[in-house]
Amino acid sequence: xxxxxxxxxxxxxxxxxxxxxxxxxxxxxxxxxxxxxxxxxxxxxxxxxxxxxxxxxxxxxxxxxxxxxxxxxxxxxxxxxxxxxxxxxxxxxxxxxxxxxxxxxxxxxxxxxxxxxxxxxxxxxxxxxxxxxxxxxxxxxxxxxxxxxxxxxxxxxxxxxxxxxxxxxxxxxxxxxxxxx
Numbered sequence: 070x071x072x073x074x075x076x077x078x079x080x081x082x083x084x085x086x087x088x089x090x091x092x093x094x095x096x097x098x099x100x101x102x103x104x105x106x107x108x109x110x111x112x113x114x115x116x117x118x119x120x121x122x123x124x125x126x127x128x129x130x131x132x133x134x135x136x137x138x139x140x141x142x143x144x145x146x147x148x149x150x151x152x153x154x155x156x157x158x159x160x161x162x163x164x165x166x167x168x169x170x171x172x173x174x175x176x177x178x179x180x181x182x183x184x185x186x187x188x189x190x191x192x193x194x195x196x197x198x199x200x201x202x203x204x205x206x207x208x209x210x211x212x213x214x215x216x217x218x219x220x221x222x223x224x225x226x227x228x229x230x231x232x233x234x235x236x237x238x239x240x241x242x243x244x245x246x247x248x249x250x
């Protein structure tokens with residue numbers, strides 16, 4: 070079973086949090102900055118299950134949404150068998166897919182990339198079999214203003230449930246990301 074060290078010094082913690090430790094519960098009440106680390110022996114999916122153990126994530130909601138979206142895109146790229154990269158700086162393009170081809174006895178990038186802009190939101194709806202999402206004008210213009218000579222730019226939207234507890238469920242049997250991209 071994997072083990073991890075966690076410092077419990079997040080200002081987002083307001084009250085005791087309990088985590089599984091070798092089948093027991095260890096409360097972190099009173100631990101603040103500079104507090105000693107606690108050794109946790111539990112499967113990672115149990116540690117990350119904030120609904121069950123009351124974990125309050127110290128990153129912003131937007132960063133959580135972005136992490137889930139990019140993780141899902143990464144998994145999709147792997148299953149599709151294409152190369153995937155993320156741009157370090159965001160100038161309207163978050164990443165790129167590149168199909169792989171075989172030339173001679175080598176696998177190489179095809180030279181026909183597909184750029185993407187990634188978004189994640191719980192503010193969307195399904196109407197007449199279509200996803201309706203209010204995309205900012207600047208983001209729409211990034212996509213629509215591409216010339217035929219430029220690489221195609223697509224929008225990938227991760228449609229999250231309104232209830233944050235349903236965004237991602239990790240269990241021993243598998244992981245679930247609701248609604249997908």
